[in-house]
Every structure is written in structure tokens, then in C-alpha cells.
Amino acid sequence: VMHTLKELASMGHTVVCSVHQPRSSIYSMFDKLVLLAGGRTVYCGPAGTEASGYFSGVGFPVPSSFNPADHFLDVISIDQRPSEKEETTRRVQMLQDAHANANTNSQPGGTRGEMAGGRETILAKIAELSQETDEEKGGKPAGSTGAAMNRTVTAASLSGGPDGARSMVPSQSPSSSGASGREPHQPTGTFKLAPLSVSLPLLLRRSWKELTRDVFALGIKWAFNFFFTLMFGFVYFRMDFSETSLQDRTGIIFFLAMNQAFGATIGTAQAIPRQLRVVTRERAAKLYRVFPFWLSTFLCSLPLETLPQILFGVITYYMVNLRHGVNHLFVFVAILLLENFVGIAIGMFLSSAITNVEAVPQVAPAVTIIFLMFSGFFLNEDSIPAVFSPLKYISFIRYAFQALCVNELRDAKFCDGIPPGRPCIEGNDMLEGYLHFGNVKIWENAIWLAVEIAGFNILAFIVLCLRRPAFLSLQPPKPKEGRQGTEFASLAAIDGKRAEEMSRGEAGSNGKREGISRSRDGEVAASEV
Numbered sequence: 001v002m003h004t005l006k007e008l009a010s011m012g013h014t015v016v017c018s019v020h021q022p023r024s025s026i027y028s029m030f031d032k033l034v035l036l037a038g039g040r041t042v043y044c045g046p047a048g049t050e051a052s053g054y055f056s057g058v059g060f061p062v063p064s065s066f067n068p069a070d071h072f073l074d075v076i077s078i079d080q081r082p083s084e085k086e087e088t089t090r091r092v093q094m095l096q097d098a099h100a101n102a103n104t105n106s107q108p109g110g111t112r113g114e115m116a117g118g119r120e121t122i123l124a125k126i127a128e129l130s131q132e133t134d135e136e137k138g139g140k141p142a143g144s145t146g147a148a149m150n151r152t153v154t155a156a157s158l159s160g161g162p163d164g165a166r167s168m169v170p171s172q173s174p175s176s177s178g179a180s181g182r183e184p185h186q187p188t189g190t191f192k193l194a195p196l197s198v199s200l201p202l203l204l205r206r207s208w209k210e211l212t213r214d215v216f217a218l219g220i221k222w223a224f225n226f227f228f229t230l231m232f233g234f235v236y237f238r239m240d241f242s243e244t245s246l247q248d249r250t251g252i253i254f255f256l257a258m259n260q261a262f263g264a265t266i267g268t269a270q271a272i273p274r275q276l277r278v279v280t281r282e283r284a285a286k287l288y289r290v291f292p293f294w295l296s297t298f299l300c301s302l303p304l305e306t307l308p309q310i311l312f313g314v315i316t317y318y319m320v321n322l323r324h325g326v327n328h329l330f331v332f333v334a335i336l337l338l339e340n341f342v343g344i345a346i347g348m349f350l351s352s353a354i355t356n357v358e359a360v361p362q363v364a365p366a367v368t369i370i371f372l373m374f375s376g377f378f379l380n381e382d383s384i385p386a387v388f389s390p391l392k393y394i395s396f397i398r399y400a401f402q403a404l405c406v407n408e409l410r411d412a413k414f415c416d417g418i419p420p421g422r423p424c425i426e427g428n429d430m431l432e433g434y435l436h437f438g439n440v441k442i443w444e445n446a447i448w449l450a451v452e453i454a455g456f457n458i459l460a461f462i463v464l465c466l467r468r469p470a471f472l473s474l475q476p477p478k479p480k481e482g483r484q485g486t487e488f489a490s491l492a493a494i495d496g497k498r499a500e501e502m503s504r505g506e507a508g509s510n511g512k513r514e515g516i517s518r519s520r521d522g523e524v525a526a527s528e529v
Helices: 002-010 049-057 068-076 082-105 122-137 176-178 197-210 216-235 245-269 275-283 290-319 326-353 360-373 389-394 395-411 427-435 442-468 497-503
Strands: 030-036 040-046 153-160 166-172 516-517 526-527
Touching: 030 068, 030 082, 040 049, 040 082, 068 082, 122 497, 197 290, 216 245, 216 326, 216 516, 245 290, 245 326, 245 360, 245 427, 290 326, 290 442, 326 360, 326 395, 326 442, 360 389, 360 395, 395 442, 395 526
Parallel strands: none
Antiparallel strands: 030 040, 153 166, 516 526
């Protein structure tokens, strides 16, 4: 694993990993080493023999046949046992001071050989790393003001910090900003979100990988769709245009509409919960807004859900011999596309509202079945109870089923098997007398499907915005109450006798002394010694 990670890093990939107690073979692959103890640097430089030589120079040589990594950890760690804590603390303090003194006393232009034990300043390391970066990107020297290194470190001030710690503050080169036309970088403490042109391509790539990662599951899903396509095609194979085919045609149209609804809704409902944990952390870090994440997930779901469904729908159309004519085929495909888009939008809404990946497969089919009940096939619209009647207006399966039936039956004549002299059966009779779809217009249903596409996508976006990471706001500490002079605020836990002793500055019966000290802002606070 470590060999693979190092090869990836050498190819230019960013690799971040944690190695606990690396064995000697893994330690030998390290190029540079930084050792910290108590938040302060103990060693920063090349790994291998130079690190071992540095510790030998400060009095802690690596024993023979001993893993250097284990030795370094032992030397810079504080033993918490009472008998060893003082000595190990003194040792770690000495190592910290030795590294700090080495950086203070050495000159920026010096080489490793001029410093005892192979130690070099952090300033020299920055110059070295800058030169390596320039050589890798274009062969320019470290002092170049090219695009590879717009800012060069020319000086550093070492200022004493708390507990003797030192901090290095690099200064900007005078020519760096002028030569490159850029202002020097100054941290402001604020974060700038990545623009859409940057975040959207990256999120598109990640969403596509997430949705297509499980190739086996994706193949099983498409295989089942192809299986049902063949089943529908052979069960309703080459229907004629007779009176008896009217029921068969409405049946296959309903199955196609139902298959589109279930496939798109259930397939998309698991898209967001898979990524939600990572996205929540990234949004908390203010890397990007919710819009590029929502848009990338929606765009990646379209080809995976739409193309197979439309392909299988067209195959079924010709196998079962639905209504002839290019215009009817075009309307058929357009209505299936709109229905599929609504299913994807509903899936996006459910996946935004449900964070549990295991719960999505149970909730998505239940929601689709509710839409299915009010589609107009199982239950006549006039028979729907008044309390449930509004649900039919949001059933996208109803709009798709009505439009497909009108496209198939309106003004169509079914004359196969009709004796001479008897009039042909018209599809309008089926629409008006049995299905009650006589007043349905295809373009109106298409508009309602488009409205549902926009509505459910907006709901999904709103839910994602509401699910943004929330943190408790920092509140300023409440000021302590006190009294000026020699008066002391009485406390519930202190009886009157003890308060009197405290105000006189006398010792209590328990052997403790209590006094009153004035704080920096003039308030009086009781301090117990």
C-alpha cells in the first residue's frame, strides 16, 4: 500500500495518509521528516541517515538494529509516570531548544555541512523547496520571478512566542508583486467560496464516479429493465388494430408509464445520501455552495436514468406495434422523457430529505405507489373520494398516462376483424366512455409535467439549503457581578459566619484563607487560596 501511495505522489497526485508506528521498511521510503513535541518543532529536515545523524549530534544516537522511527518517538515523548515525567520533560525541552537555537544561530545561505549534526534553518529549506518546485515546473532558478514562484522568501524574523516558542514570518520580495502583477498574499481570516466554473466540473466528476462506481449493481439494474422490455414486447407482440386490442393497448401504455416512474424515482433517490456526509463537511469548510452540488447530481442522474428508459421504451413501441406515424412516436418519446424528468426530480427531493441510505428504498416506492393509485387506470377519477381528490392533480403518472392514451387512441380507427358493413371502432369511444379522458389535451399535460419538474427540483434545492451545517454561535462571557469597597456579595453556598470571616480577611475554621482581590477591570472577585 505504501509503495502504491508513494508512486501516486511521485505522479503528481496529492496523498494524505496516517501511518501509525511505521516499521523500518516503510520509514526508509520517507523523503523528509518533521517531528513535533508539545506543538513545537524538534526536527525538520531530510529523513534517513541525516535525521539519525542529527539525533546523534544532540546526544541521542539510534541504537544498532533499531527502527529509527520507534527511537525518535521514544526520545520526543514524555513519560507520564511520576518517576520519569520530570526527566523526560527536561529532555524534550532540551530538544526543542536545540532545534530553535540551531535555526537562530545559522545563516540562511549556509549548507548542511556548516551546521552541527546536519541541521539547517527553515529559511534555507524554503529556498531549497522553492528551487525544487521551479526546476520541476520549468527549470527556472529559485530566484526567478516566473509563474511557478511569484513570491520568494527573502528574510525571516524570529520572534519569541509563549513558552519560548519561536515563529518565523516570511517577508515578501520587493519585486515579486511588481514583476508578476499580483498583490502578495495576505491572510485575512475569511474564506472565499470556489466559483461555479471551478466547483461544478469537480463535483460533476465526483458525482459521476459515485453513481457509476458499482458497475455490477448498475449492470443488474439495466439487465432487469431489458428483461422486462422483452417480456412486455413478447406478451403484447405485434398487436393488431382490432376492438379487442383497445384494452391491451391501454394496459401496455400503463405499464410503460409505471415502469418509467418507479425506475427514475427509486434510482435517483439514493444519489444524495451517499455523498451527504462528505458534502456536509465540505460545506462546513465553505468550499462551495449547495447549487453546484445539486446541479451536478441532477445532471449526472439524467443520462443514467433517461437513456436506458427511453431506449427500452422505443424498443417496446415497435415490438408491440403501437400507433404508426413518426409524429406519434415523437410524442410518445417526449412524454416518457418528461415523466422520467419528474421521477428524477422527485428522487432528488426524497434523497435531499432522507439522509439514511437504507431508508430510501422503502420510502421511494411508497411515494410512487401513492401517485400510481390516482393515475386514472386502477380507479376512475369520478370515484375518487373528495378528501383524496387533490392528490390526482400532483400525480405525474396520471398526466403521462393520459397523454400517452390520447396519443395512441384519439381519432384512431380499429377496423381489424370488423365484418363488412359494420362501422369501425374509434379510439375516441374508449377515451370518452371508458377512461373519461375525452377532454385531455396532450400539450396541457406536458405543461403540468414541466411544472412538476421545476417544482420538485426547487423543493429539493430548498431542502438542501435548509440542511446546511449549523453551529452554535459564540457568546461573550457574562460579566461577573461584584461590589466595590470592602462589601462582598453574599453567596447561597456560604453561610453568614463564613462571609463575615471573608470580609475581615480572617482565616476560616477549615484552615483556608480567603481574600478579596480587585480584577483588572475594577471588579471585585473572591479568590480562595
